[in-house]
Amino acid sequence: MRRLFGSVRSRATLAATLVVAVALVAAGTAVLLSLRSNLIGQAGTAAERYARTVATDLSAGKTYEQLSLDDDDQPVQVVDEKGTLVAATENLERISGTGTDAVRPQTPTPGPSPTPKSTAGSGDEDGDEDDDADDSASSHPGEIGEETTFTTGSATIDHHSAGYRFATVQVETDKAGLLTVYAGAPLSAEQSAVNTALTVMLIGFPLLLAVVAGVTWLVTRRALRPVEGIRGEMAAITASEDLGRRVPVPDTHDEVARLARTTNETLAALETSVERQRRFVADASHELRSPIASLRTQLEVAAAHPELLDLEGAVEDTVRLQHLATDLLLLARLDAGERPVDGRRLDLAALAREEAAGREGVSVEAAGAVEVAGSRGQLQRVLTNLLDNARRHTRSAVTVTVRRDGEWAVAGVADDGDGVPEGDRERIFERFVRLDDARSRDDGGAGLGLAIARDVAARHGGTLTVREAPTGGALFELRLPLA
Template sequence: MRRRLFGSVRSRATLGATLVVAVALLAAGTAVLLSLRSNLVGEAGTQAERSAREVAADLAAGTAYGRLSLDDDDQPVQVVDADGRLVAASEKLERISGTGTDAVRPQTPGGSPVEGDDDDDDDSGSDDDQSLEPGEIGRHTTFHDGSATIERETADYRFAEVHVKVPGKGALTVYAGAPLSAEQSAVNTALTVMLIGFPLLLGVVAGVTWLVTRRALHPVEGIRGEMAAITASEDLARRVPVPDTHDEVARLARTTNETLAALETSVERQRRFVADASHELRSPIASLRTQLEVAAAHPELLDLDGAVADTVRLQHLAADLLLLARLDAGEGPADTRVDLAALAREEAAGRTGVTVDAPDTVEVAGSRGQLGRVLANLLDNAQRHARSAVTVAVRRDGGRAVVEVADDGEGVPEADRERIFERFVRLDAARSRDDGGAGLGLAIARDVAVRHDGTLTVLDAPAGGALFALRLPLA
């Protein structure tokens, strides 16, 4: 079930989109929380520093400890001398941590609470404190995080540490805190919103992606269903639906239909070929069988010449069918140099009424056997239709070799000049099969020419007959 669920494109797309959005939201949420906390903590630190410097300014001005304004309810303040004794603090402060001392009640040098000013001039303290002049406040502020309890309410604070040197009191350190409750409240609110909103947003993203992907893949499901029906019915005339869009799915559907059309044409051509081949083979086989049966019953009536002629015809037809089968299977021509002039003279030798005009060497790359078969088929066709003469011309025309086979017969009607290259086609219905052949010669010649990157066309000959022009790339 799990493999089936995540095996679909829609499920994987939905899961992928949801994960990407979840990672993006997590990163963005983390950045927002960190930025929000940093800003709010910075504001608390600024407020704490302002309070600490106000107290330090009062001390630098000579204000006594007991007269310092330290009664802000939400801002605990401590003043510590160079010996670490608490000399002044907020009155309502009950507990504190994160500062230089945990004491919340001022102490005298002897250990008793401070009643008034400590007039002893104490110049002890840190090196930084000793560098200050009397009445001078340190420029640097150090921040600490801690907590404090004021009127039984404990909260977290951001403490600012400021140094000041007071005449008659020595180096003092002021700690002032600003509450972090606003920062904590804002961060908690933002976190709560994210924890509630992010799952809802992820659910919306997953739902939208699921629906959009379903809509986008609906045509693909239609194509798949139609292809399954075509496979089951073996009806190659059917076509898959093409969506009314201009996207990849529409192009897939059109390409699929083009493939089906090509497959239908190929299968139909193969069926026609098998039917025509069986029909062509039936006649000479039946004739040969009849002659053999007559000869078996009446040896004196044996037509040996007819039997040999039928056997030769069967041999030629089988050779033609085998060559067509190899060409249909995609057999490519050999990459050898062939002199068409010499090949034309060789094929024309011994034929009555055939003249060859090939003064120069004209070489092409290909199969000598297949090209020789083309010339032989063209010469056979020309001799069957010529009144008296057949002419073969071999020449160069730019980057191509041209072989022209012309006869002085009746020619080929313009409407039939492509149909004659179809298999098993005969224009002369009254001509006997023995005289006219099986109708495969020109089809074989055209297929061989195409597989040699060439063309084979028929035109009107100067003498009034047909002129077959074979054009091939020069080697």
């Protein structure tokens, strides 16, 4: 089970199915409630109409026997103000949900009929007066209440039981007083419609969910096919260690295509980094081999012929080897992302004067203090490397300028040598790169000074660039954020 739902496809299918299921249940519940409410409302309207019809007949003076209460689908009760059942539907056997559960009238009273005319012991004149009074009294209709209340219950008529919506209407009559009419309308249509809708939902919803799950499964399979291709190619690249290979990019403009392009860019950057690392190791091995071989030769000669030991040369080779090891260690720390540890404020102009002191032909121009934050040792190393590089290429003089430029501190080191060709102005910052004229010099370095200087500048949030100096030589500019 855990493995089954461990794929994006399975989780997407399950999520889509659950979302649709929740939506269907919510929509189905709303439909059923709305349908039930609508049908109950229709039944209530029919019950109210029937109750008011009976109330109208009572207010018109009809007797209880004259009421039309023989409808087997609509039970009716008429209750007086004492709560006594005075009229009810024929064949009514049981009822609930109204004011009384009685089903048979409990009094033979004929209902609100006119008082009979008096014929004995009276003259014609008296009889005429009574007739006029009775006619006048019976000519006033009863008053039907405007308010209707509704309840839900059940009833059994002629051995048939069903649910009903009852309407309650009150009518004020002249002879019987206040009467209450309970009339019901069957809820069988509502129950049948709700049951039918529920059955359709119980059958249709699972089928619809199955369709949604199947479609989602197929769609996600099609959408994730390029991802599987990318995964397979990445696995092949890992197995073969061939960083020159690239993953397939689908012919779309979606997230998967952007993922493939980003992956290829990452592979290209990784290939460049690995190639750079290989070249670095090869160059470092080459640079280390020369002083080590020279030192070994001198030691072997000294072992055989102590009088031929070139002690000065051995010391020079050892110092050169020590400097190279120090440079390689610093580059390794910078490649690992090491940033300035101390990060204290220091005066870049004062630091430039310290590094220039004792160097012949080097002058420093600075209007005032220019403070930056960083590692004093690393920034000293940058200025030392720039001054050493300028000394190797200058003809007569090296000028160091320190100034402010907006939010930047700028230190420039200019010489009056031949300068750096425009095509080599980025190449000289690569590791172990030395231009041909520099290789011909005996005191030329290993080609790591400028690379270290640029990496240190970058770790301090700055830049190191080269351009043509006003005197025609090279001008290296170090830019660092002001403290």
